[in-house]
Every structure is written in C-alpha cells, then in structure tokens.
Amino acid sequence: MKARLKRAVDVVGETFWVVPGLITLAGIILALILVRVDGSGILPHWLLDSAWLYNGGSTGARTLLGAVASSTIGVAGTVFSITIAALSLAAGQMGPRLLRNFTKDCGNQITLGAFLGTFSYSLMVLRTVRSEEEGAFVPHLSLTFGIVLAFVCVGMLVYFVGHMAGRINVDTVVDLVSEDVRKSMERLTVRKPQPDPPPLGFWVSAKQVDDSRRGYLQQLDASGLAQWALEKKTSVLMLVRPGDYVFPGAPIAFVKPMVEDAEEAIRSATALGPQRGSSADIEFAVRQLVEVAVRALSPGINDPLTAISVIDRLGAALCDLVPSHLSTGVVFDQGRPVVVIPSVDYDGLVDAMFHMIRQNGSRSPAVLIRILDVLTAVATLERAPSRVVTLQRHAGLVLDDAGRNIQSPVDLHDIRTRHRGFVAMKERGPLGHLEALASV
The missing domain is CATH 1.20.120 (Four Helix Bundle (Hemerythrin (Met), subunit A))
Structure with a gap:
C-alpha cells in the first residue's frame, strides 16, 4: 500500500x-x-x-x-x-x-x-x-x-x-536533467558500505512467486516488505528493481521458506505503471541525460558539442558519488537476509552513462577525447580500487573504438595521448598525468 x-x-x-x-x-x-x-x-x-x-x-x-x-x-x-x-x-x-x-x-x-x-x-x-x-x-x-x-x-x-x-534551450535542458541525476544520487546512495547479498546457494530451496501483472516497477516498499518478512520469519529475494519491466506470468521473487500470503504481500509492496520513471530509479535520470547526447550524435543532428556537455555532467555526477556508496539492496536481521533487492552497482551505472555515447560517438574524435578527459578527472578523486578498474575498462574501450574507427593519424595520436595520460594518472597521480601529456 x-x-x-x-x-x-x-x-x-x-x-x-x-x-x-x-x-x-x-x-x-x-x-x-x-x-x-x-x-x-x-x-x-x-x-x-x-x-x-x-x-x-x-x-x-x-x-x-x-x-x-x-x-x-x-x-x-x-x-x-x-x-x-x-x-x-x-x-x-x-x-x-x-x-x-x-x-x-x-x-x-x-x-x-x-x-x-x-x-x-x-x-x-x-x-x-x-x-x-x-x-x-x-x-x-x-x-x-x-x-x-x-x-x-x-x-x-x-x-x-x-x-x-x-x-x-538544449543547455538548459541538460542542466535540468543533470540536476535530477544529482538529486537521485543524493537520495539513493549511502555514506557507509552495506553488506553484500548472500550467495545464490542460500536460495536453493526457495519457492518462486509469479506475477500476473505487467508494466514497469515504479515503487517498491522495501521497509514494509522487510517488516512482513520479519513477522513471517521468512526471506524474500526480489528479481526486479524499480525501473525493470515486469512480464505477465513471469517470476517476480523467491521466498524461503514459502508462506501462505507471500504473493499478496509482494503485490502490496510493489506498484507498477505503464512508463519507466520513478524517484527510486537512479538509472532513469542517467538514461534521460544519455538520450540527449545520443540524439545529438545522430547523423541528422550532428551536434557533438551537446554530447560533450552531457559527458561533462556525467563526470560531475561520478565525482559527487566518490564519498558515497550505492545501496546493495540487502536488509539483514540477526545475520539472516530478510529482503534482497537487485541494485545498481558502480559498473552498471558507469556502463549506463558511457556505453551508448561511446558507441554512437565512436567516429567523433572530440567526443572520445572528452570521455577520456572526464574519466581521468574522476580517477583523480576516486580511491576505491574496484571503481578505478571500472574507469580503466571504459578508457580501454574508448581506445579500442578509436583504433577501429578513427582514420586520421593526428586524431588517433591525440586519443592515444589522452589514454596514456589516464594511465599515468592512475599510476602516478596528477603530476604523472601532466608529465605524460608534456612528454608527447
């Protein structure tokens, strides 16, 4: 409810x-x-x-x-x-x-x-x-x-x-949507690390709950569902998170052990709608911002400057995320997982930010160079090794795309120089980044 x-x-x-x-x-x-x-x-x-x-x-x-x-x-x-x-x-x-x-x-x-x-x-x-x-x-x-x-x-x-x-005005729109991204991150991130979900082996004997409804999951009352699970002494593994589409007849959750009113409790804790869009869906605002960049890079519009503006905002969002942690979607009680909800991790969030822009801008040296510059700027602040690895993976994807699609030797040289600067930043810090750029 x-x-x-x-x-x-x-x-x-x-x-x-x-x-x-x-x-x-x-x-x-x-x-x-x-x-x-x-x-x-x-x-x-x-x-x-x-x-x-x-x-x-x-x-x-x-x-x-x-x-x-x-x-x-x-x-x-x-x-x-x-x-x-x-x-x-x-x-x-x-x-x-x-x-x-x-x-x-x-x-x-x-x-x-x-x-x-x-x-x-x-x-x-x-x-x-x-x-x-x-x-x-x-x-x-x-x-x-x-x-x-x-x-x-x-x-x-x-x-x-x-x-x-x-x-x-497109710049105003980009600012408005980037503000939505910032607010979503403030609302859906936490300052302290959260426990990891239990291994899949924990759910071997769980029973699935099917849902006859259809639509996008717009709201999920995690606290209410956790309270119900505590009262029933059971555990719930949700298979969808806010923003996912629920298919009619498909399983929506696993319950261990199964209790009589599990289906009704899960239906009461979830609200579906015909459109994706929710205050609990952190990827939705990100995808709105990405859509502006992708359309700007289409042949009919061909506006790489707008795409670069979007890339800058996405980099700022990652910088805001540095001191915070993404929720793991796990609610524990006395060492037992009560509710587990699929959550957006850092890899998935960065993928949602840069994959489509990189794929559609793979023939634009300016866009690829800007992605590398933004990744380098985020790497100067990020201290979590796993997150730096994610940033390095995306820098490598940019370099690979440039090698396949950029024909001009000069442009390709500039992209490779920026990539070396990213590697130097990762290994030796900002001074190493400057030395790598100056040595070319």
Whole structure:
C-alpha cells in the first residue's frame, strides 16, 4: 500500500493539471468571497467613492469583465498551443521523454493557472452584475480585484515567454536533467558500505512467486516488505528493481521458506505503471541525460558539442558519488537476509552513462577525447580500487573504438595521448598525468 501511495504522489507531482486546477478553484472561491463582501455593505462610502476602486456602472462592469475573461482564455490557448509546437520540435532533437520536464515545471503550471483562474474569477463576478432594471448591483471591490488580476496575467505572459525561451534551450535542458541525476544520487546512495547479498546457494530451496501483472516497477516498499518478512520469519529475494519491466506470468521473487500470503504481500509492496520513471530509479535520470547526447550524435543532428556537455555532467555526477556508496539492496536481521533487492552497482551505472555515447560517438574524435578527459578527472578523486578498474575498462574501450574507427593519424595520436595520460594518472597521480601529456 505504501508503494502505491508513493507512486500516486509521484504521478500527481508530475501531472500538469493539478496546480492550474487548484488555482482555478481558488479564483472561483475568491470571487464568491469578494462578491459577498461587496453585497454585505461593510465597505465604507469613502472607499467606494475613492479612485482606488472601480466606480463605474453595470454596463461598464460587464464590458470590463467580459474583456478580461475573453482575453485571458484566448491568450492562454494561443500561447500554450504555440508552446506545444515549439516543444514538439525540441523533442525531436532532445527526445520526447524530456517533455515531462515541461509538464512538471512549476512556472508553466502557475502561468496557466493564472490565466484560467482569472478567467474563472471574471465569469463568477460577471454573473452577479445587475443593471437598474435588474436590481442595480455592481461589485466594486470584486471588479477592482479583477483589474489587478488582468495586470498580473500580463506580467505572467512576459515571464512565460522568457521562461520557455530558456527552457527549450538544449543547455538548459541538460542542466535540468543533470540536476535530477544529482538529486537521485543524493537520495539513493549511502555514506557507509552495506553488506553484500548472500550467495545464490542460500536460495536453493526457495519457492518462486509469479506475477500476473505487467508494466514497469515504479515503487517498491522495501521497509514494509522487510517488516512482513520479519513477522513471517521468512526471506524474500526480489528479481526486479524499480525501473525493470515486469512480464505477465513471469517470476517476480523467491521466498524461503514459502508462506501462505507471500504473493499478496509482494503485490502490496510493489506498484507498477505503464512508463519507466520513478524517484527510486537512479538509472532513469542517467538514461534521460544519455538520450540527449545520443540524439545529438545522430547523423541528422550532428551536434557533438551537446554530447560533450552531457559527458561533462556525467563526470560531475561520478565525482559527487566518490564519498558515497550505492545501496546493495540487502536488509539483514540477526545475520539472516530478510529482503534482497537487485541494485545498481558502480559498473552498471558507469556502463549506463558511457556505453551508448561511446558507441554512437565512436567516429567523433572530440567526443572520445572528452570521455577520456572526464574519466581521468574522476580517477583523480576516486580511491576505491574496484571503481578505478571500472574507469580503466571504459578508457580501454574508448581506445579500442578509436583504433577501429578513427582514420586520421593526428586524431588517433591525440586519443592515444589522452589514454596514456589516464594511465599515468592512475599510476602516478596528477603530476604523472601532466608529465605524460608534456612528454608527447
């Protein structure tokens, strides 16, 4: 149940209509309150006769409110239609999955809410205006506030145009997604090493649990599942982690020993959805960033500078990861594994970062050189031998691809020089790296 609640919170947080809907509802409520204040007679006559409040007649009031309502809804429809067209073009360059950064952007949601809220407010006030023949009622305070809201919408329009012009810029998109990567790493990493999972032999007598559902695993309530396993004195080995696709009828877990309500407990602790994307999936944000680089390296776009910008952000993410440890997904109790969840290790994370970029940029010397520079920079900070081995493996893959695909001797010489610099950094530190580059 907790996993489903987390998934519902994530869905609401990324839903575009929630904030505009709340602002529209606030506009309706505000109109009802101010109209009631106008009709109560509590406003002093000196305020009603002052220049601060609207003091025209019913005809002018209806014209004013009608103009505000029609203009706000018209501008909202036109501006957002043009914006969707611009985003569609940008999605062709940066990937359609990045459109979610537009839908969850608070500035866009508040802008649309301001227009719709002003439109709803104007309609609710307009229906209360009465002429002399109808009973003579002009809500002066409400009309004045409607004028204020119209000027607020003008300011929001100016803000929105500038905001969207920056949002569809590829550098801005790369920064936004790299910030998602950084937050994911902060949230899903730990400062102390965690115990390794038990050997596979531990699960020899375990019974499998099948799942008839289908979809991406978006949330997994590990703590709730561990508490259930403790109460039942059993152990659970999950076969999927957040971000994996669950196939109908395929096994989703092993339980040792099997207990009666194991299937129901695992279903309650997992929440599936039609799309990959979760606050518990560290690879999802990384793959979004990689997609920008891969599209930039496609023959139709051919923008290696954007790919280099992505590579820099990925290197920064690895530098942030230096003092932290990736979770092993194991929950122990009194020396017994209670829950074991597949987890992303350092090898898999670095593979997700660089494999596709290297494969698609294998004919671009600038991209390969930048990958080697980034790997070298990370190696200056990384002290874990196993992680340095992973970085060295990727440096070797870059050198191998360059030897097969780079035709220019000069470019190939530069790549080999950078690789020697990486090796020197690994063996002798930053001074050795400088000496290796200077000796060429």
